[in-house]
């Protein structure tokens with residue numbers, strides 16, 4: 001009998017227990033440092049790992065507040081979590097107020113026009129986003145002042161559940177933008193009607209308690225990305241990706257490997273071809289620069305990444321040279337993390353995760369109750 005995992009070119013294992021443990025660690029850290037609560041950011045299908053599994057796992061860990069980017073992501077999450085608070089970061093789009101009400105989604109109001117539109121559509125709870133220096137989303141300073149001067153009338157029945165802002169450089173603790181944004185955000189909060197404040201995402205949590213406000217909003221760290229690049233990663237790895245070897249061949253000095261013949265042999269060796277390519281999100285920028293792990297040994301990806309295939313130099317050490325078709329190499333895991341892969345592809349862990357392909361056979365482990373065989377509590 002052959003199952004889906006046998007037929008797949010690669011198996012992506014997603015550890016929901018690690019996601020839950022990462023969330024609890026950040027929750028406890030924020031609570032101890034500042035008393036802030038902890039939400040979870042699950043936009044982009046929970047950073048590519050699957051909202052249908054990750055959402056309920058985080059709720060089971062105790063998370064009550066979730067952030068998504070798109071309205072449709074919020075609608076999907078509402079179907080999974082009837083009682084959660086769900087906020088939509090990209091905000092209130094024209095003509096969508098009814099959907100926000102029907103699905104009980106909190107709009108993140110990103111400009112004065114959205115404040116007015118939400119008030120005129122019947123108002124209710126919302127989040128207000130202030131731009132504190134990133135110039136991406138949120139009310140600029142002059143709109144904050146206009147709103148403060150016209151409050152409470154201009155807010156009408158709009159209940160500010162949270163006032164939030166976002167840090168541009170939180171992964172660089174020494175960057176002067178951090179304190180500047182913290183102070184700009186505090187100044188905006190002082191003139192607005194009182195509301196709980198939210199500033200820090202994953203990296204911002206580690207900047208210290210005066211960056212926490214009342215609610216922190218981690219995303220990437222929940223999924224194993226190091227919130228402190230260059231320092232020891234305290235987060236547990238969540239994904240493990242294993243690719244299958246399709247063929248192994250001996251090659252000679254002078255032989256070329258892959259499209260463009262960009263890898264030329266300077267001595268004889270062995271090449272293993274693995275069933276993962278850029279159509280699976282294994283970025284083309286891994287060409288001649290990525291790695292895989294076999295039996296504890298890091299082996300180089302040689303030649304270009306093809307749509308469905310990569311080629312690995314398995315010439316040495318000796319255990320690698322014995323690989324056979326059907327064996328698996330590890331493309332992501334504890335020995336070669338999402339951040340390690342990102343560094344070799346010239347990108348960030350966020351992009352590695354959100355690029356993970358749809359052709360992988362996905363296997364979820366570590367569900368709450370799974371170890372005991374007790375199944376789901378609810």
Ligand SMILES: *Cc1c(COP(=O)(O)O)cnc(C)c1O
Nearest residue numbers: 041166201202217218219220221
């Ligand atoms: C994506 C996002 C987050 C989460 O950021 P991470 O760096 O993944 O923790 C938090 N807040 C806003 C506004 C975001 O866009």
